[in-house]
Amino acid sequence: MHGAIDLGGTKIEAALLNDQFEILKSQRVATPADSYENLLAAIELQINWLKTQSPQQTLNIGIGVPGFVDQQSGIALTSNLPAAGQMLRKDIAARAGQFIPMDNDCRCFALSEANGGAGNDFKKVVGLIVGTGIGGGTCVNGKLDNGLNSLPIEIGHLPIPHRLIESYKLPVLKCGCGRIGCFETLVSGDGMSRLAKHFxxxxxxxxxxxxxxxxxxxxxxxxxxxxxDIYCHMLDVIHLMLDPDCIILGGGTSKIDNLAQKLTQKFQKLSLKNTKIPTILTAKYGDSSGVRGAAMLNI
Ligand SMILES: [Zn+2]
Structure with a gap:
């Protein structure tokens, strides 16, 4: 049995999963936005709930967080929680009485989809969430690929290619990260609306x-x-930089009918000559993949 917590900007979801990583029960509480102490208290409440629900004496728990957690220091770097710069992993361990691994929620999504999910039969899997924001993770042979910072794939904050801006006369908008012209400004959930407003x-x-x-x-x-087309150019960057076998789509936009097929068709036309493009698939576990991946952080 496994416990998992999906720590989001608006809710904290705790889930109990069996050894096949199927969710048995879950509980949501609102995320306190006012103070770090209240946030820790809410997480502790969810951990205690998980422990009372499990018949096992000890329960392995993992936590998915927005932003990212430095895997060496355990310091959280997140703009969506009142925890930026805090020793989140250490403080939660002190309250829980056990070490609880935590990682970025998009990376948890990738971990879930690479293990028993849509990317199960592929070697190098990129899980990409395109919703309110954009983020991803890479798994190789079912394991998360950890770099210097254990950063999620921050492709949303790379610039939209100039040739696209020129050919479509796209708006160059300010992004939440402080830069201008990021993919996230036009490809995220609100991006399509911004295009309509512009055109x-x-x-x-x-x-x-x-x-x-x-x-x-x-x-x-x-x-x-x-x-x-802009979305495909973002996939093109992933293709040329990481050369994955497959890309798994998640987040709100992945619910668009046949999105994976539509992107595949367009992508085939724009990809670099003589390269095979990665297989593009929709997430098998949808919105549950984040919490499922968090449960896998212990294995
Ligand atoms: Zn940005």
Missing amino acids: VQQIISGEDIVLRAQNGDAAMTKIFEIWL
Whole structure:
């Protein structure tokens, strides 16, 4: 049996999983945004709940966090929690009475999908979440690929290629990271809406754009195709830098009908000549993959 906590900006989800990593039960509480002490108390509450739910004397628990945790010092670097710069791993261990591994939530997603998920039969798997934000992780032979900082794949904060900005006359927008023109500004969940605002001066949600495009609206189809093209150029960077066997799509945008096939078709046309492109698949465990991957941090 395994315990897992998905520490999000708005909720803290605790889940108890069996040895096949199937979720048996889960509980959510709101994430305190006011202080580090209250955040620790809420996490401790969830850990204690997990322990009371498990029939085992000791329960291995893992935690997925937004931002990232330095794997040597255990210091959290996150803008979505009142924990930035804190010794999060040490402070949680003190309250829980046991060491609890923690890692970035997008990396947990990749770990889950590489083990029993959509990427199970592939050697080098990139898990990519494109939702409110963008982030990913790489697994090789089912294990997380740890670099100097154990950083998630921060592809959302690389710049959109100039040739795309020129050819479509794209808006160059300020990103949450402080830079301008990042992929995240136009590919994230809100990115499609920003494209609509720029091209047709309409405030319209990404979901509505997709729906209208599916119903044959020409203007929305054009916006959706531009969005796909920018998304594909982001995949191209992953392809050329990491050369993975497959890329697994997660996050809110992965729910778009046949997104993996649409990206594959476009990607085949733009990829570097004579290279095989990675297989693009949709996550098997969807929104549960983060917590499932957090449970795997102990193995
Ligand atoms: Zn950025």
